[in-house]
Amino acid sequence: MKMSLKNAPSQWLILISLFCVTIVSGCQLPEQIAKAKLDKEQADKNAQAEQAKKKALDELESQSDKFAALAPPVKEVDQPYLKGKVIFVYKRADNKSEFLPEDRAALGELYANSVAEVKTVVQINCFNLRDGDYINERTNEKIPAFTVRCDVDVIDNTIPAVIVSKQFENKQLPEKTVFKKTDKEIVALSPYKEIQTFVRNLPRKP
Numbered sequence: 001m002k003m004s005l006k007n008a009p010s011q012w013l014i015l016i017s018l019f020c021v022t023i024v025s026g027c028q029l030p031e032q033i034a035k036a037k038l039d040k041e042q043a044d045k046n047a048q049a050e051q052a053k054k055k056a057l058d059e060l061e062s063q064s065d066k067f068a069a070l071a072p073p074v075k076e077v078d079q080p081y082l083k084g085k086v087i088f089v090y091k092r093a094d095n096k097s098e099f100l101p102e103d104r105a106a107l108g109e110l111y112a113n114s115v116a117e118v119k120t121v122v123q124i125n126c127f128n129l130r131d132g133d134y135i136n137e138r139t140n141e142k143i144p145a146f147t148v149r150c151d152v153d154v155i156d157n158t159i160p161a162v163i164v165s166k167q168f169e170n171k172q173l174p175e176k177t178v179f180k181k182t183d184k185e186i187v188a189l190s191p192y193k194e195i196q197t198f199v200r201n202l203p204r205k206p
Helices: 008-022 030-061 064-068 101-110 192-200
Strands: 085-091 118-136 141-156 161-170
Touching (some): 064 118, 101 192, 118 192, 141 192, 161 192
Parallel strands (some): 085 118
């Protein structure tokens, strides 16, 4: 049977396909090769984007001391707001500072992922305040009790200025507690969730 030129390309394609399937393992058609190439290029782009994102986040996480040291003038506004993306930085003793992963999880998309994204800085400085004693009934030992107060400054870093200062305090101590031998003091929970809620509910500016 004589093969017409008109039908030859499609017939040859069928023969090549059959050969690929039955004889050569892994043989691919031009369309499959092109798709595989595009898939690899996309996978490479995704990997590069993830690497760049991780690098930017690592850079941000390394600069807690820089953001903790910000001391712009105070220009409090009647209606506090949240501009752009935010970070929370905690001032600790001995001029140390830190970020907490709980804030990133709680604020979600509002939390900055790079230094360039940071437009609002929330500085938090917490103190333990003595509030009486517990009595260990087994030993008659006094265990000091402390409530926690956090001084919070919200900084619009694009001005820059402190646009609102606010205090959060947790005075809630347990009425009774079971003491361990290692207990030297009882400290109330820090009001971190209240601070997160306050910032999350601020009106937003781009």
